[in-house]
Amino acid sequence: MKIHETSAFIIEGHVSAGYERVKDLFKKKYELGCEENSQLCVYVDGERVVDLWGRLDKSNGFNGDSLTTVYSNTKTLTAIMMAIAVDKGWIQYQDKIAKHWPGNYFNKY
DSSP states (O other), X not given: OOOSOOOOOEEEEEEOTTOHHHHHHHHHHHHTTOXXXXXXXXXXXXXXXXXXXXXXXXXXXXXXXXXXXXXXXXHHHHHHHHHHHHHTTSOOTTOOXXXXXXXXXXXXX
């Protein structure tokens, strides 16, 4: 989704050798007019391999330490963790929540 006309933007941060393509894709989002302020940090095996942030111009003060709002990102992580739990046999997709949730709250419904 294009949110602005392409204009001057600044990309800062670091990518480790072998992860340069990530920076290229990050920059492309600005070139297409899809970003105003954004951050991306990726760890692989406990090592930070990507730490990038970008903004449209210098005047807004956005940087790598700026706080941002995280919307529905936890849905993806929850789905992955549920799939792992099913794979390990800890739960089944058809289980009722009450089977695994402590207390009586879900047993009422």
